[in-house]
Amino acid sequence: MSSPTLTEQLAEVLLQQGWMLATAESCTSGLIASRCTEVPGSSSWFERGFVTYSNEAKHEMLGVDSGLITEHGAVSEAVAQAMALGALRHSRTQVSVAVTGVAGPTGGSADKPVGTVWLAWATPSDAGPTLGAETAWVKTQRMHFAGDRAAVREATVQRALQTLIDLLQQH
Template structure:
């Protein structure tokens, strides 16, 4: 639970980085149900850098809100690299943001499979036209998995933006 205490500091660092670049952020969330957008907008003044958040919990919402092809979901499953990538790209395409992060996973306690056990999360980040993805598995109950997902999504986004600045 220590990570929860670090989330506000991460959001503050993210805000500084985005404002320096005059970039806006959009989020596309499934398993976190808007917790990332909530963490971002907990910071006063976030309208200067947070453009919008999509809570695309159902497969239909992923298609309708973000333009994720239903055939992609059918072929790979909602919790997949292909869908995380499409969600991040869709958040950019359906917003005025230059940066997006997407999460899709199995928060539990049920819904897991042998291939995608509870705690499996796919992340997608789009930073100034560059898209990357990552799969992680978090241990714990639903709240712990969701909190770890929020923290990792934001921590990695900060690192990706900082990497843009590296020579």
């Protein structure tokens, strides 16, 4: 028998806690949500995914302040954190993961070269109902992944899922 995939491991942990997940994705444009829903029965632990590729989508769908994007850039710790919080506020979940980055091959800069990705994971501070939640615990992480566009996106999905599993197992 083969070992469980990351999404199968995630499903097990979320089901044990009775929690639901929401994703907010930019550079992966829905790949994390897609991986989650490949697992049969995922509706028991996956509530929704937001694909917010443009800055306008981040603002309109997740409530990310446009000024935050202007000040820090879409690929930043502040925006990743705001995306994760926005996913909580606009869902009925107990945990969220958000990713924003430069998958390439274009779009990089000296400060944010191709492969730069910010990830954020959030859960409400009170672990109560999350619709409209204002306070939450958030962990952020900046990564730089090597490779082409597909490799950067795949590495982002893997990091997002593995860290989420690790965080939930500590909870």
